[in-house]
Amino acid sequence: MNHTPAFAPTETLAGFAALLRDHGLTVGVAEQRAILQAALALGALNGARLNAAWRAIACHSAREWKLWPDLFDRYWHPERVRGTVRVSGQTRPSRDLRQSVQQMREQMDAAQQAPTPARSAPQTAADAPQAGAGDSEAGSPRAMGGASRSAPQLEALHQRDGQMWLPQELGTLQRLARQITAQLRPLPTRRWRGVHRGQRLDLRQTLRRSVAWGGEPLAPAWQVRREEPPRLFILADVSRSMEAHAALFLRVARAFAMEAQARVFVFHTRLAEVTPLMQRDSATVQEKINAVTAGFGAGTRIAASLQDFARTHARAQLRRGARVWVMSDGFDTDAPEQLAEALQALRGRGARITWFHPTRGVPAAAAVQGARTHIHRFVPLASLADLVAAKPLLH
Template sequence: MTLTAAPPPAGPPTEPDVDELLLGFARALRAAGLHVTADRERTFLVAAATVGMGERAGVYWAGRATLTSTPADFPAYDELFERWFGGESIPQGRRVDVQRPPVRQAPLDGGEGDGGEGDLDTLQAQASAQEVLRHRDVATLSAADRAAAARVFASLDPRSPLRRARRHVRARSGAIDGPATLREQLRRMGEPGRIHHRRRGTRPRRIVLLIDVSGSMSAYADSLLRLAHVFVRTVPHVEVFTMGTRLTHVTRALTERDPDRALAAAGRVVPDWSGGTRLGEAIGAFLDRWGRRGMARGSVVVVFSDGWEREGPEVLGEQMRRLAALSHRVVWANPHRGKAGYQPVQQGIVAALPHIDDFVAGHSLAAFEELIEVVARA
């Protein structure tokens, strides 16, 4: 592959700015045709600081893990890395604070190590690696990173949005609870007693997750179903559907305690993995069969999709209008929303946007955490 980025000038400055050196390399990769976003640049800086700036091999693998998308990018990456950094070790420059002492491995049997500093270094390295993983696009993760991300899903803490209930509960202040106050007086044989107060109670709202599993979303489907499994296992009143060329109800499959078994069960139920996309028809089928009967009424509905619609956008726009009229709030999570330079120009997104309350990112663990907060506050 012919690289368009010019090599750096011969002879680096005496005290180079390491951040500028690394960012320059990332931007040179972008100029050479690699899909390097601002989010990947930030992740690369964190990963390089974690492995240590003086470790040339560590910086190489940090960049290859964060700045490349497919194996087709590796030859261009290798060639530009050699031209940019040469055969010498990467200078420390003014960023002396990122040079970390050697990290000792934590004992596997849970016993005590030789000292506290090594354990602290190990914990810091693990925390840094987990932070890098949180911001990675889940579509670009390797098999090992996917396994690590699957373990992080267990730490997510979704919460139900609340609505006011018809029944009242006791309160310290507010409206006077006449019956309770009267009963208090009767117990005291007519003597004045404490005045009781009450307020309207709260109940959890239903959450409905509509997950696009078409071909354009296949790289995200596994992670989105893992997120749905966390919702089903920890939050009451959650319903999950997949959308492709048809609509499939997968809530029962996701009630399995083990996430891998739950995803396997969902895979056996869904007949249209990586197929076409009929978002409008799928949302219409949900409304006709489940939504109007009560499942969508007053619910928080989350649509996971990139907005690519196989049919005309007018159908999707009409069904989104119906969905917004029935539900309490509509949230649309788009995996491309959190990437630099993204513009909602797809016909499906343009048709749906007027009926969406929250348009959020859905491409990383950090984005999933933000989505959980949006749903909890709905």
């Protein structure tokens, strides 16, 4: 099977790491990075040594050590395993171990020798080239939620919607979230804090200091108004229509939960908070995120979820300057006018609403069109390149 050399090997290793996690092995970001480095260091012809190195990296107990041979053969040598043949409608990249490692080495050599190509403008899912006469829209890679393999590959982070992320990609996303968090405008409060030079004289502290100088105010104390970062709330749509994009949305939400202490919610027909999961840094986070995006069934009640969010979950924290980021395609099974009423209630509490959508154009759903006056800004988000492009607007 032919596949793009610049993309398939790392995807294949990511699939192997996912299989290990599915069977209880704690293969997190550090282990996945070590597996990749071992593959590049040992080369394509040292299959036995590579097997031993990966086994030492991934196995942390006697049970995992005994389980390893079966998992390794099941993924890399399925012809050795009997009774596990599965038929799927999608083709998979080659799982030949030597070929994958050799391609990764060729990638790194080519990256060092080839000149840096001019970076194209950020694209979203709506920018995919239209299928030709012989292509079926339902069977196209884009229709199945994946990037086209026939187009030239740019950086994997900016072009693919895969659920498995490599360590360097997660680091890039985390740095971007940190930069956007730093530019969020702080909100002044009624409280003051002491500084070396400030706007207002702290009379009480100045009088206390003057005792040491015989009552003379020779060491004045100053104050400035205390500022607090705005509260950030992220509501991600994980309904069936958003299955291809929910993994990206939750990865972005987790980055802001770590950097901006954002509260994260998911919704389909009901709303649920997942902030503790997003703020947990463990080897099973990726597996749990994949489970969240597995599809909770048909139907999306955006308006009801927003009402539940405002009345119950964030009632005490919604105030002037709060940011509410809604990540959805806008298709709502509630009555169209209910979404406008829910967003108007949020704005009445002082929240600024930003709507992230997976298409280049503003969602055409009737509910969103009727509530546009209550939404501060629409932002396309189908890849990390879109988030980079929106960085100057998120303040």
